[in-house]
Amino acid sequence: MIPIHFAPLQGYTDDVYRRIHHQLIGGIERYYTPFVRVEAGEIRSKDRRDIDPKNNEGVPVVPQIIFKSLKEFAYLVNEIEALGYHAIDLNMGCPFPLQAKHGRGSGILAHVNIIEEVAQAIKEHPQLDFSVKMRLGWDNANEWEPVLNILNDTPLTHITLHPRTGVLQYKGDIDYDAFARFYEECHHPIIYNGDLTTLEQLHDMEKRYPRLAGLMLGRGLLARPSLAKEYAEGKEWSHEEHIRNLRSLHQELADQYARIVKGDAQLHSKLRTFWEYTEPLIGRKPYKKIMKSGNLRNYMSAIEELR
Ligand SMILES: Cc1cc2nc3c(=O)[nH]c(=O)nc-3n(C[C@H](O)[C@H](O)[C@H](O)COP(=O)(O)O)c2cc1C
Numbered sequence: 001m002i003p004i005h006f007a008p009l010q011g012y013t014d015d016v017y018r019r020i021h022h023q024l025i026g027g028i029e030r031y032y033t034p035f036v037r038v039e040a041g042e043i044r045s046k047d048r049r050d051i052d053p054k055n056n057e058g059v060p061v062v063p064q065i066i067f068k069s070l071k072e073f074a075y076l077v078n079e080i081e082a083l084g085y086h087a088i089d090l091n092m093g094c095p096f097p098l099q100a101k102h103g104r105g106s107g108i109l110a111h112v113n114i115i116e117e118v119a120q121a122i123k124e125h126p127q128l129d130f131s132v133k134m135r136l137g138w139d140n141a142n143e144w145e146p147v148l149n150i151l152n153d154t155p156l157t158h159i160t161l162h163p164r165t166g167v168l169q170y171k172g173d174i175d176y177d178a179f180a181r182f183y184e185e186c187h188h189p190i191i192y193n194g195d196l197t198t199l200e201q202l203h204d205m206e207k208r209y210p211r212l213a214g215l216m217l218g219r220g221l222l223a224r225p226s227l228a229k230e231y232a233e234g235k236e237w238s239h240e241e242h243i244r245n246l247r248s249l250h251q252e253l254a255d256q257y258a259r260i261v262k263g264d265a266q267l268h269s270k271l272r273t274f275w276e277y278t279e280p281l282i283g284r285k286p287y288k289k290i291m292k293s294g295n296l297r298n299y300m301s302a303i304e305e306l307r
Contacts, residue, residue: 090133
């Protein structure tokens, strides 16, 4: 069995979601925070809450940072180390044009000189465990090659690869040929990420790439929060088990977000987003009822009616 990692997903996998998922479901080796970035010279207060150790107690979490320069990297690493973390994940994959166009996320992959500076800085922080989450490139699926040459020579716990370019965003064919080449050439433990949504796919990846150190799942876990747990248990849950589980997960999310989010309208819109990927699990009609619920009261009764 390969360890399953929960991918960072801005707008979904914040501290509240991660804590509840870990307590109620689990099956996850590591959760990664959505990327923390420098804005107007500092870390946003929303991101500070997300990485505050008090909000992550008992959860195996790794903060992720995104940066375009050695200066941003050094600032974020110092801030996060000061909070008591020993592991930091480096985002070299984000495809959001707002980040990538400024040389962050997948936009940094073309800037080999900056990656060289960061690699040197990593060597100067032997007390920290660094990992990298990356794509093949921004618009060129060969950009990873010179980057991997540098990273192979840099102390890292692992590299997670999502084998698409940034311009493809989250759609388009996964480049399995490029992944196979990366798998052969990478000297670090590798975690595969991208489009895994079923137990069969997890087992298939296990067979195809026996040296994999892990599988990272994002949308697949939002669609089916128990997927990693089912994989660990070695059996698929029944429809009734899924529904019971989703209802308790969402009740807990409703209770905890009610303490943070102001007003019913905002709470409704926050809670509704967590159902976006669940149509295959709950069916079209209940899914539409939740997505079109319009207000908190209708939302709650749509959940009540789930069978
Ligand atoms: C809405 C959304 C937000 C994301 N936010 C992040 C992020 O903060 N950091 C990151 O490394 N990847 C982020 N990703 C990418 C995912 O971690 C993951 O690499 C991608 O969704 C592919 O995996 P999947 O097919 O299992 O979802 C995001 C993806 C989505 C759809």
